[in-house]
Amino acid sequence: MQNRTKALLIGAAFAGAAALPAIAQAGGGSTDGNEVDVPISGPNLEKATAAALDYLGEGKVTETEIDDEESYYEVEVTLDNGRQVDVQLDEEFNIVGSEQDGTGADD
16 A cells, blocks of 8 residues: 555544534534433334323423433423423323422422
8 A cells, every 4th residue: 555545544534533422412422421411303203292281281391302311311391380391202202200399499
């Protein structure tokens, strides 16, 4: 192999290795071990929102997350009294749990 070809291959390898942190960040991962929350979107957002609001009977969805540590979907709902509730859903949008978070001012 010629020296120029070797130099190009080595340069390309270094460039690819340098790009790995950016690729991991774009994919939702992290190079420092911190998780990046991925919001629910599209038709799944509509289904998760409907399931959470139907379960609670009131409120407004203020945040969502896919692959939460406690369930597949998490929907945060702010109730009419200002309290926040995290509603946990499985992949089929069935309720698997809920937890009161308190008020937005304390979080």
